[in-house]
Amino acid sequence: MDDPRPFASMLDFETGHIDTAVSKSRHLSDMVSAYEDQDAARAMVEQGDPLVYEVHEIEVPRRNGQLLSSTTVLQPGRVGDEYFMTKGHFHVNEAAAEIYVGLRGTGAVVLRTRDGEVDVVELEAGSIAYIPPSWAHRTVNTGEEELVFYAIFPGDAGYDYETIEREGFGTRLRAT
Numbered sequence: 001m002d003d004p005r006p007f008a009s010m011l012d013f014e015t016g017h018i019d020t021a022v023s024k025s026r027h028l029s030d031m032v033s034a035y036e037d038q039d040a041a042r043a044m045v046e047q048g049d050p051l052v053y054e055v056h057e058i059e060v061p062r063r064n065g066q067l068l069s070s071t072t073v074l075q076p077g078r079v080g081d082e083y084f085m086t087k088g089h090f091h092v093n094e095a096a097a098e099i100y101v102g103l104r105g106t107g108a109v110v111l112r113t114r115d116g117e118v119d120v121v122e123l124e125a126g127s128i129a130y131i132p133p134s135w136a137h138r139t140v141n142t143g144e145e146e147l148v149f150y151a152i153f154p155g156d157a158g159y160d161y162e163t164i165e166r167e168g169f170g171t172r173l174r175a176t
């Protein structure tokens with residue numbers, strides 16, 4: 001991909017849509033193993049396979065020096081008592097940090113290091129959450145409306161999903 005010319009995109013704070021973005025959807029069938037109660041997840045998949053979240057990304061070259069950004073629209077819902085969440089990932093480039101800006105809804109970012117240290121940071125409209133280098137991150141919607149946030153991260157961050165699929169985050173956010 002060529003270096004882009006300067007440009008501006010339009011972000012709708014309500015829906016999270018970005019006019020220039022490329023979008024992807026994740027349904028529950030894409031992430032059954034992320035939930036503790038996998039029988040409950042499979043039953044929900046059979047009953048219609050709900051949409052869990054969409055990501056709308058402004059595409060730029062995936063290179064050092066570029067900044068990728070995206071909105072995530074995470075649906076409210078639960079699998080058993082565990083709230084809907086994103087898959088979560090480490091960056092392949094361990095030096096790459098990330099910033100989330102909360103636009104709508106209420107939830108949290110769950111983070112962990114490779115050594116298994118865990119942290120949780122609240123995310124709501126107006127929050128600016130800082131994800132330091134080397135911390136895996138997953139967002140969780142603990143509210144009753146969509147959780148919408150904008151993420152900014154280095155073009156060469158990369159996604160390591162496998163470690164989380166194997167080891168999880170070491171903590172789960174549940175309805176009480």
Ligand code: M6P
Pocket residue numbers: 055070071072086087088089098137138150151153159
């Ligand atoms: C945020 C950013 C994206 C990420 C998305 C969904 O928008 O961190 O890079 O893709 O959340 O999270 P995941 O990739 O873990 O499914």
Ligand code: ZN
Pocket residue numbers: 089090091098137153157
């Ligand atoms: Zn990331």
